[in-house]
Amino acid sequence: MTNADDAGDVGVLRSKRNATRYRILTQIAERQPAVSQREVADAIGVTSQAVSDYLKDLIDQDYVEKHGRGRYEVTNEGVDWLMSRTDELREFVDHVATDVIEEVDIDTALATAPITTGETVSRTMREGVMCATPGGTGNATAVAVTDAEAGEDVGITEFAGVLDYDLGMVTVLSVPQIQDGGSAALDPETIADAAADHDLVATAGTEALAAARAADVDPDIRFGTATAVREAATKGLDVCLLAVADQLSAHTGELRDGNVSYEVVDTAT
Numbered sequence: 001m002t003n004a005d006d007a008g009d010v011g012v013l014r015s016k017r018n019a020t021r022y023r024i025l026t027q028i029a030e031r032q033p034a035v036s037q038r039e040v041a042d043a044i045g046v047t048s049q050a051v052s053d054y055l056k057d058l059i060d061q062d063y064v065e066k067h068g069r070g071r072y073e074v075t076n077e078g079v080d081w082l083m084s085r086t087d088e089l090r091e092f093v094d095h096v097a098t099d100v101i102e103e104v105d106i107d108t109a110l111a112t113a114p115i116t117t118g119e120t121v122s123r124t125m126r127e128g129v130m131c132a133t134p135g136g137t138g139n140a141t142a143v144a145v146t147d148a149e150a151g152e153d154v155g156i157t158e159f160a161g162v163l164d165y166d167l168g169m170v171t172v173l174s175v176p177q178i179q180d181g182g183s184a185a186l187d188p189e190t191i192a193d194a195a196a197d198h199d200l201v202a203t204a205g206t207e208a209l210a211a212a213r214a215a216d217v218d219p220d221i222r223f224g225t226a227t228a229v230r231e232a233a234t235k236g237l238d239v240c241l242l243a244v245a246d247q248l249s250a251h252t253g254e255l256r257d258g259n260v261s262y263e264v265v266d267t268a269t
Contacts, residue, residue, distance in 0.1 A: 012085045022085050024054050028064060028072050035072045106157045111148035119144045125165040128235035132156055139164055168233035170255055170262035173242045175208045183211035191215035198240035202229050205244030212242055226254035233260045
């Protein structure tokens with residue numbers, strides 16, 4: 001006997017009948033050989049008559065053998081069917097965990113005041129960090145998915161509106177390599193003035209660090225990777241980047257790819 005649900009590849013999650021058969025087979029495998037239809041019915045939430053009908057069908061399909069009144073055993077064919085459906089369920093769970101849940105939009109913000117789960121918050125960008133403030137009065141809102149005190153990180157989702165802020169600008173100060181004069185070839189005053197006009201100062205390369213120190217400037221980003229500088233600018237921060245000449249192309253290329261505005265300044269004396 002071939003069940004209509006088995007004619008195609010109808011999975012446990014797409015067929016109520018197959019889902020019930022799966023649960024009954026699992027219960028039999030756990031209890032065999034002494035199987036109480038009433039206990040199985042209670043365990044899966046169906047009637048004893050329904051279990052009896054399913055058992056007849058499973059026996060007809062050689063998924064279960066009956067050895068006497070109240071004595072049943074899952075056959076090798078039944079085990080194979082269970083395993084195939086279990087593999088299918090495992091694949092589905094993996095898909096949900098890796099593809100679906102990860103795609104749910106949950107972001108992180110800093111709470112400006114105590115926030116409780118489920119509360120509507122307003123989103124703003126402050127000093128390059130997204131902040132969440134209780135209440136939905138702002139242009140951009142979200143819903144908190146965690147509790148947080150002021151200054152703590154809070155999870156937010158269900159975004160609405162547009163987060164209004166300006167992208168940052170990157171000013172790149174080209175620093176010669178040591179064979180071309182290194183930090184000594186730069187005007188420290190020019191570096192100090194540029195640093196003062198920006199939110200962050202980053203250095204990329206030893207000569208660049210020496211140039212910053214010669215200008216009495218303490219870099220905010222000691223190892224100014226291209227992605228870090230771009231990320232800061234996209235969060236609305238103006239960045240002064242001192243980069244050794246041989247690293248310029250990597251940084252400017254990253255900024256172009258991120259659609260970040262920048263200018264390269266020659267600071268040689």
